Amino acid sequence: MVTLYPGPVEVGGIRLRNHLLLAAGILGTTGASLARILASGAGGVVTKSIGPSPKEGHPGPCLIVVDGGIINAMGLPNPSAAFTEELAALQGEPVVVSIFGGTPEEFRTVAGWFAGRASGLELNLSCPHAEGYGAAIGSDPALVEECTRAAASYGVPTWVKLTPNVANIGEIGAAAERGGATAVVAVNTVKAMRISTALRRPVLGNRFGGLSGKAIFPVAVRCVYDLYEACSIPVIGCGGISTADNVVELMMAGASAVEIGSAVIDDIDVFSAIAKDLYGPDGVDAQEIVGCAHA
Amino acid sequence: MVTLYPGPVEVGGIRLRNHLLLAAGILGTTGASLARILASGAGGVVTKSIGPSPKEGHPGPCLIVVDGGIINAMGLPNPSAAFTEELAALQGEPVVVSIFGGTPEEFRTVAGWFAGRASGLELNLSCPHAEGYGAAIGSDPALVEECTRAAASYGVPTWVKLTPNVANIGEIGAAAERGGATAVVAVNTVKAMRISTALRRPVLGNRFGGLSGKAIFPVAVRCVYDLYEACSIPVIGCGGISTADNVVELMMAGASAVEIGSAVIDDIDVFSAIAKDLYGPDGVDAQEIVGCAHA
Amino acid sequence: MHEQMPAPVAITEIVEETPSIRTFVFDREIAARPGQFVMVWVPGVDEVPMALSSPSSITVQKVGDATAALFAMHEGDLIGVRGPYGNGFTVSGRTLAIGGGVGVSPLLPLVTTGQADTFLLGARTASELLFADRIREAATLMVATDDGTAGHHGFVTQLISRVDLADFAQICVCGPEVMMAAVLAILDREGCAERGRFSLHRYMKCGVGVCGSCCTDPHGLRVCRDGPVFSGDILLGSEFGRYARDATGSRHRV
Amino acid sequence: MHEQMPAPVAITEIVEETPSIRTFVFDREIAARPGQFVMVWVPGVDEVPMALSSPSSITVQKVGDATAALFAMHEGDLIGVRGPYGNGFTVSGRTLAIGGGVGVSPLLPLVTTGQADTFLLGARTASELLFADRIREAATLMVATDDGTAGHHGFVTQLISRVDLADFAQICVCGPEVMMAAVLAILDREGCAERGRFSLHRYMKCGVGVCGSCCTDPHGLRVCRDGPVFSGDILLGSEFGRYARDATGSRHRV
């Protein structure tokens, strides 16, 4: 396997310790937990998505583990503006705050709370299971552009996270780029559902949820590949990564960095485990492989 | 597990021997192979998709087996009108001919070849990896309606197979219903791709392909659930089924019958294996469970 | 990641343990270590963490929506359980158990497997003492009630002075957080915090160490996966006894 | 369904076996039964089925795009292989092998593992005789060439009359379909079709028994999965020797 030369990298305006970030909503609720993941080898972390007002999230079950993946419908629980307290201990660390809103105005408000208090923002325009938020907005190019513009107005690095649940993800990525995104992140979860045949009802409290984990890796590769052709800003790959070879594969598809989420279920030290395989003193510069599968 | 009472069923105007059909494009190229699957317990079979002119399909690799699934980009190889010969030996059997075209006119032409020569038609408006065919049409509600109307004009049972690669599958199902579909089938494969990190290029000859198999089962459940709410014609479930419990789960989501494809890779006798678990003399009528998870 | 869908179980027996606590016995045995828990799906309501009081039961105090819905269920009704989750208690040598209120539930398997030697049991009042009879059969039992209706009149923590902590290889504790924090303070004072094993309660959504809602300060330890049982020395100087986060992730005093 | 992505292999050696046939040796051993095949990915061109002539080689005749691209490759170049696929030859007792042209390739592992006793080898002309030396080392070799430049002047099928079919528990055959059909006719005449083991060629796209492109009439047997080796009695009265389907699924005479 190709290995990469270790060292800090800059992607979409954000300086990271390596190419591996913690994905949004995974162990991202508290500052201490984010610090733990940074200490265990992540090059950066993305927080839980924070919105305009506190939310408790959906009733449980919020998450089920299925063959090769996880289906979740957390419902974007978050403490809203109070989350700034969690960031206090993380000053200077590579922390990206994930934010969401229902309108461009809400995105502007929430972005304002965090602009300057973290390395940058990631706009969740892609959560598939929260009415009126996330993917409800993220499948409309015009809205994506407007929300991005609202958040990017603070002039801080602004990543936009996209949903795979659209006919043409490239079109949405291009809209984010027009709105001023400094990078696009792909993908959020794939719309999914399971039913308990014994209880004759959907398992998740919210009925619908989003599939993540190994099962969606081929979907992520595809989306990153499409976005690399559709956008000129960097693409950050996410979805089903669990090995260093997966990271290399997403990079060859076009990812300049990656986010890892569900894989922590098997190993909370997945970042150091992957970094160990991915980096070596004889490694190549990531530039040599990013997008090379398009040749 | 709930079991069903055995016996023939009628779904979307087609009489089947049981609720389990062979999905399109799986062992569906020859009459003999379709007959073999019928003999081994399928309640009906759907043929390979047949189009307006013969096609060799994409260069290989056309298929890769991944964790929990298959990614294929066959490219709709088919002998076109010559396929009628394959049907000769299958007269009177529950055979659904899958057809595709690039325009409503092409759908009308191909439908004309097979109307009356089989139990019914299934319109492939969903293949994610053939330029200008399948999903390229299937994500546009107006085109879906027109193509359906063209094929349904022969007055034979007309099922419409949908792609999960859209933001709102219910909207597409409703369009098919308006066009005269007697049932909708969900889902075709999920857009996907893998790259060989050693060879630094996409594995599939066509680069892109579609993911099927267990990995997409939660996506299929979700789509069937959505369609059951959006349509009043029957929904036929497809995607990742490999057990009788999977069949029951899709039925509870809203499926009146199911199609099974990738599971033949593990067991070509999967139909009799599932039927053995699914049916019993004490079983309930399928009507009692179809859609029950919506209560 | 192998499939861990909630297993459907039918309630086979409902035992009224105290006026506010019931045991729900179900038709499936879940192999678990003492102190492990399951996520209990109350259909249509919520999913909440509950310790296993035996391989096939949970013992529940009615405190809100989900627990009230459980209390409204009957024998034969179906619920879902996934797990067992968490680390549970691992003990070797002599064990002192200290339990208060419904917190006695996760300690019961230690008793029934003969791994608890002495048990300090507390409750608000005599009728709320949980599992006293079963504990008495298998361990030395000492009781305290807030109102003095049984045993020592006062807090269960006050019973600690009546045992010799040096006798025990570990002290397993579960109960209201203020009670547990008081126990930790005593152990710390006696210089044996590291022998304390505290089973924590935090708001849990996933139960499998992914969502982050149960993470604790300052180490980011996940109660659902790294816990729920932590040794006392790890808890010293932590949020334990001071604050916890709610469903939104906001902090509140405990 | 466990992951079966094409394994990248580097070509370590290219052996010119005959003017039209080359062996490509690669840096990975694939544990396989004699007669099993791999799907060979020639990057940027196509993926085609090829028998393993050894655990780490394929032996290829240049006939079109993919094979020409292979012939243009050099040592060190990478190709992908997935497999092994198919049933292969299972033999017990004495074996007669009959091979023509590049069809000798899947029979070679029978020879190298000492499982072929007598080998009838045919080719167009002497220089096209494949693996004659290696076969001679391990089995009784009889040769035929169409042009008489070596051995019997005529078809390899004509050598069959020189052996006693009753001596062999099975007759393993691979070569051009007309040649194999002629062998089957002889075996049928001699009443021992069921001892014939014919390795078929059909257009293959998936190699794993899913796509249907290699299905044969009248039983719907899949050459890639139920075969490629079929016993003669199953082939009697089938499409074998009469027609085959191309990439579109249309029938053509063989």
Ligand SMILES: Cc1cc2nc3c(=O)[nH]c(=O)nc-3n(C[C@H](O)[C@H](O)[C@H](O)COP(=O)(O)OP(=O)(O)OC[C@H]3O[C@@H](n4cnc5c(N)ncnc54)[C@H](O)[C@@H]3O)c2cc1C
């Ligand atoms: C590891 C663990 C083991 C537990 N074992 C038991 C037990 O054996 N018996 C028992 O009676 N209780 C146990 N609990 C507490 C039990 O989970 C709560 O009483 C229950 O969740 C209340 O739900 P509710 O809907 O009835 O109350 P609500 O009205 O929702 O809330 C009442 C209070 O219960 C707590 N709570 C609510 N939801 C959750 C949740 N998802 N996770 C954690 N706490 C929550 C909160 O403190 C909340 O303020 C345990 C908790 C944990 C973390």
Ligand SMILES: Cc1cc2nc3c(=O)[nH]c(=O)nc-3n(C[C@H](O)[C@H](O)[C@H](O)COP(=O)(O)OP(=O)(O)OC[C@H]3O[C@@H](n4cnc5c(N)ncnc54)[C@H](O)[C@@H]3O)c2cc1C
């Ligand atoms: C089980 C099996 C084992 C084989 N083993 C060998 C071997 O060891 N050595 C060897 O030289 N050849 C072998 N072949 C034949 C080999 O697959 C074809 O020669 C090769 O596919 C030709 O590809 P091409 O692109 O060079 O030719 P093309 O120009 O594509 O076609 C030439 C002819 O090759 C055949 N062919 C093409 N593509 C395929 C395909 N995907 N599947 C099957 N046939 C195809 C067709 O008959 C076609 O008419 C085997 C075939 C099968 C089915």
Ligand SMILES: Cc1cc2nc3c(=O)[nH]c(=O)nc-3n(C[C@H](O)[C@H](O)[C@H](O)COP(=O)(O)O)c2cc1C
């Ligand atoms: C429990 C859970 C919670 C998540 N919460 C969020 C979130 O708040 N915001 C967001 O943008 N994505 C969220 N996601 C999506 C992940 O960030 C990620 O995009 C997805 O899980 C795919 O990556 P993975 O396969 O590596 O997990 C969540 C995923 C999971 C499993």
Ligand SMILES: Cc1cc2nc3c(=O)[nH]c(=O)nc-3n(C[C@H](O)[C@H](O)[C@H](O)COP(=O)(O)O)c2cc1C
């Ligand atoms: C090799 C292969 C070929 C397919 N060809 C077709 C096709 O021609 N027409 C079509 O509508 N669907 C086709 N499909 C999709 C299947 O019919 C089915 O929708 C999909 O595989 C999901 O079901 P499964 O998970 O049970 O395989 C094909 C799938 C595979 C794996």
Ligand code: FES
């Ligand atoms: S409950 Fe989700 S991490 Fe603990």
Ligand code: FES
């Ligand atoms: S090649 Fe696909 S079934 Fe044989």
